[in-house]
Amino acid sequence: MQEFLVIIRGGKDPGLGSPQEMQEHLQHWQQWLGELMASGNYVAGQNLEPQGLTVLSNATVTDRPLAEGKELVAGYLVLRADNAAAAAELAKGCPGLPFGCTLEIRGIRQLH
Template sequence: MEEYLILMRLDILTKENQPSPEQLQIYMQQYQEWVNSIVAQKKFKSGTALSTEGKVIQSDHIITDGPYVETKESLAGFIMILANDFEDAANIAQNCPILMGEGNSVEVRKVVGIHKEKEH
């Protein structure tokens, strides 16, 4: 099995697109059920939500507030999973409840390590 990153993007800024507290509770329960199904398959590695604030550092070393400077869609969180291949990872990702929101998206990326830990 190989590691894959599932990136979850949604509009976390537009006030009218934000769920009510009741809706948020339902969405969190659906999300937890989805993650629990991945855990049950022994394919869950880790994951977390991300704050709405951030900084973007561009190649010219200019730092701006972000990451929402040019788009409303922001990276809301991610999970790392184990999967047999891209198709397996995509099948897991397509059940992400975030996809029930209009305009939301999920991206699947294979983790290819370039950094090696130093032995002590």
């Protein structure tokens, strides 16, 4: 099995709904991640803060305010799967998809 980075981009903030809607959304995430863990496909993952810094090629560090939108990296997952197509099938269950997020699947190269 290979590891794949799933980059979660964009989407609407589900926290803008009612408390009940937010609770349901969190339950969907817990259920989906629980299934990935139980199957042995989940390796790691976290949400990311919207603010960040950028280190430029001349070693300058700048603030990088990130606007909400399709390019905002909201979080990531590391999944184990036989190939990229299998990782994409696992990713189809992501609870963020109905909120407009997109998922980028990238194989992780092992450095030897």
